[in-house]
Amino acid sequence: MGNGTKTGQVRGLGSAHGGTHHWMMQRYTAVGNALLVTWLLISIVALPSYDYATVTGWIAQPIVAVPLILMLVSVFQHIRLGLQVLVEDYVHDEGLKFASLILVNFYAIGTAAFGIFSVARIAFAGSAL
């Protein structure tokens, strides 16, 4: 973005004046999700059984817990951006839209926090649970 002509000052910003940041973040997290959720799905299917000891023993390994936390960050950021677009497209009343976007943020960030805390607890507690 240049600072010379009027066109140069606004080029790439779009009508939202937020530029392409939202759009790019949706793509960055999409790549993260494609890799990490595919990894999780294959790993879960490959687990020998789904009893408590097997599953927690698997998650407690650093090589599993860290990608799992990264996946939660990537997935819930993607969820937040995706639900935001849903609200912006279908909720036209400004007040209701504002309230809906607050709810979307609370849901995405809150649920992500519960998920990350849970993985951390499984990893740090070991066999104490």
Place this chain on the structure above:
Amino acid sequence: MLVSILHRVTGDGMAIFGGLGLVWWLYALAGGPADYACFLHYAWQADAGDLPGLIANVFCRIVMIGLTWAFFQHLFSGLRHFVLDIGAGYELRTNRLWSIAIVAASIIATAALWVWLLVGKGL
């Protein structure tokens, strides 16, 4: 158009049911063996005679199969979006071919996954 609608429906469906289901699973695991047993009871296999639990099982199993289909559909459709983002694949025949291929591939992948789980692993 169908693929575009499915991308939104599967994405927002996973955003709610997938997000809550995933964290329910992790939270139950973090809560200890009793909490995880409760999760398995309602999500997968309730005790015989527990009617509300068995109804929950039917609902949760349908949701889980639906979520795996939604994941494959959204993943393949998302990869198609990346191709479209670089300006390729807009020719009518190409576009139509890949749209149909994605819908078919997601159904095949879902079926393969659940055959592996239910028949292969005897879940």
